[in-house]
Amino acid sequence: xxxxxxxxxxxxxxxxxGAALLITQLVSATLLYRAAxxxxxxxxxxxxxxxxxxxxxxxxxxxxxxxxxSSGFAASTRGPWRRMRTRISDTAPLMAGEANMAGRASDLAxxxxxxxxxxxxxxxxxxxxxxDPAMQARARRSPRFAARPGWADETLVVxxxxxxxxxxxxxxxxxxxxxxxxxxxxxxxxxxxxxxVLMTVLFFFLRRIxxxxxxxxxxxxxxxxxxDKSVTLKESGPSDTRRLIAAxxxxxxxxxxxxxxxxxxxxxxxxxxxxxxxALRVRIESVPDDVQRQRMAESIEDITATLDDILTLARVGxxxxxxxxxxxxxxxxxxxxxxxxxxxxxxxxEFNRIxxxxxxxxxxxxxxNLVSNAVRYGESAEISVIEEKxxxxxxxxxxxxxxxxxxxxxxxxxxxxxxxxxxxATGGAGLGLTLARAIAQQHGGDLVLNSREEGGLRAxxxxxxxx
Numbered sequence: 001x002x003x004x005x006x007x008x009x010x011x012x013x014x015x016x017x018g019a020a021l022l023i024t025q026l027v028s029a030t031l032l033y034r035a036a037x038x039x040x041x042x043x044x045x046x047x048x049x050x051x052x053x054x055x056x057x058x059x060x061x062x063x064x065x066x067x068x069x070s071s072g073f074a075a076s077t078r079g080p081w082r083r084m085r086t087r088i089s090d091t092a093p094l095m096a097g098e099a100n101m102a103g104r105a106s107d108l109a110x111x112x113x114x115x116x117x118x119x120x121x122x123x124x125x126x127x128x129x130x131x132d133p134a135m136q137a138r139a140r141r142s143p144r145f146a147a148r149p150g151w152a153d154e155t156l157v158v159x160x161x162x163x164x165x166x167x168x169x170x171x172x173x174x175x176x177x178x179x180x181x182x183x184x185x186x187x188x189x190x191x192x193x194x195x196x197v198l199m200t201v202l203f204f205f206l207r208r209i210x211x212x213x214x215x216x217x218x219x220x221x222x223x224x225x226x227x228d229k230s231v232t233l234k235e236s237g238p239s240d241t242r243r244l245i246a247a248x249x250x251x252x253x254x255x256x257x258x259x260x261x262x263x264x265x266x267x268x269x270x271x272x273x274x275x276x277x278x279a280l281r282v283r284i285e286s287v288p289d290d291v292q293r294q295r296m297a298e299s300i301e302d303i304t305a306t307l308d309d310i311l312t313l314a315r316v317g318x319x320x321x322x323x324x325x326x327x328x329x330x331x332x333x334x335x336x337x338x339x340x341x342x343x344x345x346x347x348x349x350e351f352n353r354i355x356x357x358x359x360x361x362x363x364x365x366x367x368x369n370l371v372s373n374a375v376r377y378g379e380s381a382e383i384s385v386i387e388e389k390x391x392x393x394x395x396x397x398x399x400x401x402x403x404x405x406x407x408x409x410x411x412x413x414x415x416x417x418x419x420x421x422x423x424x425a426t427g428g429a430g431l432g433l434t435l436a437r438a439i440a441q442q443h444g445g446d447l448v449l450n451s452r453e454e455g456g457l458r459a460x461x462x463x464x465x466x467x
Contacts, residue, residue: 010210014202021198025191032187044174045104048124048159049111051086051172086172087134093160093171095133098125108159119161123169126176129154134173212237216245223252226442230256270311277304312365312435323357328392328463329385331360335367336383345380346371352385354392356463358443363461366439366447367394369432370459374398378456387465391445394461402451412437412447436461 006012094100105124112119129135130152139146160171219233232249235242281300287293329351339346367383374381378398386393403411412433436459437447445463452458 008210009213010203010206013206014199017202018195018199021195022191025187025194029187029191040177041104041107044157044176045108045111048157048172048174049108049115051174052112052159052161052170053115053117054086086170088168088170090168092162092169093123093158094125095127098127101125105159109161112161117161117163119163120165121162122160124157124159127156127158128152129156129175132156132158132173209237209241212241212245216248219252220248223255227255227259266311270307273307274304277307306431310431323359325355326358326360326363328354328356328358328394331358331364332367332383332385332394335364335371338368339371339375339381344371344375346375347380347382348384349382349397350384350386350395352387354385354387354465356392356465358463359439362439362442363394366436366461367396369436370394370396370461373432374400374457374459377401391462391464394463396459397452397456399456402455402457403449405451408449411449433459 006015100123105122108124109119109122112122135151135156139151145151155176157174157176158171159174160169162169215233219231223229223231230252232253233245235245235249237245277300281297284293284296284300287296330353333348333351336346336348371381371383374396375398378400380399382397384393384395384397386395433447433449440447440461440463443463445461448460448462450458450460
């Protein structure tokens with residue numbers, strides 16, 4: 001059911017208003033129909049009461065009561081009621097198998113009582129004109145009447161009253177006017193016109209609100225992926241929407257300025273720290289103890305490498321490198337060649353030609369980090385490049401112990417390692433997975449880690465492909 005409903009603000013608003021309009025019109029049509037039925041019922045009962053009040057010996061014809069203006073229904077001008085009159089007989093008006101309609105009979109009695117006539121018994125029923133004995137007798141007497149089309153399908157209201165106990169019955173027959181189909185048709189046409197006019201006006205009015213919001217949403221999404229690209233949106237729409245866009249423009253400009261300041265600060269930190277480290281590297285050459293000198297050099301190298309990782313992670317997303325259309329299979333094969341040249345157990349398993357826009361330098365850095373982790377912790381690395389569900393996947397499998405499922409999210413946080421030491425020979429500073437995930441997210445994708453059933457860890461960089 002949720003999939004059938006519109007998802008946008010414009011669609012949901014139009015759907016809600018349209019549904020409310022249709023429900024309102026349905027209720028209104030129901031009330032109008034019931035009111036028309038009530039007026040028709042009152043008209044039929046009044047005609048029956050009028051016929052019962054007339055002296056049957058006078059044989060005065062009952063004039064037709066015009067009910068079109070009061071009820072919205074049209075009576076047939078050629079119905080069999082035109083020559084019907086009140087009759088007196090010793091038998092009740094109900095035929096065998098018919099039931100007295102007590103509610104309508106009570107209403108008829110109330111109408112008669114208002115005119116000073118209080119019958120001791122009232123009977124009322126409906127029947128088809130072709131099944132009524134009096135109508136059948138008239139059809140036999142009058143071939144002209146019998147030839148009238150549709151008279152037998154008319155609905156008759158047969159009403160009778162008994163003025164005294166055991167006395168004769170005064171009976172009359174009144175046809176129920178045919179319902180005018182134009183009444184319901186008029187309501188349907190009215191609803192359709194209201195719906196079309198209202199939806200058209202609302203569509204253009206709401207689009208004036210939703211279009212600026214859609215542009216703002218797209219801009220926020222783009223800015224979250226590429227904060228280095230600041231764009232000032234045009235302020236449009238209602239005043240509330242314009243103020244929202246203005247606030248976003250100010251916020252984006254402020255964030256861009258802060259990121260620029262951060263880049264300047266990081267550059268200064270890198271320069272100020274690397275210069276003393278280089279000086280220390282020179283000074284330790286004067287240390288006479290070879291073991292101590294080697295340890296000091298390794299510590300300086302560790303500090304320098306950690307500093308490089310921290311600065312690289314901080315600059316992800318602020319790189320000025322442009323996205324290039326690159327064959328990801330060829331890119332992965334190049335990484336495999338680099339590690340094979342170093343004698344590392346790295347192999348290419350599945351190779352597909354998939355072209356995607358990427359920042360080559362950063363993506364190579366992310367893939368190198370995953371392969372290095374696989375070789376260091378999992379003995380070997382197997383690389384695959386595949387396409388799955390609209391994503392290009394750079395997959396790295398190893399044969400190590402894997403990572404417990406409850407620690408996978410923790411392992412992608414900065415300075416978290418699979419083992420406790422900070423020795424770069426056994427794992428480094430714990431920024432490799434964090435940096436790989438940041439680069440994947442910079443490309444609009446993500447880094448996914450899973451332990452394989454056959455053992456080892458599977459790391460995947462998933463990058464969405466342009467449609």
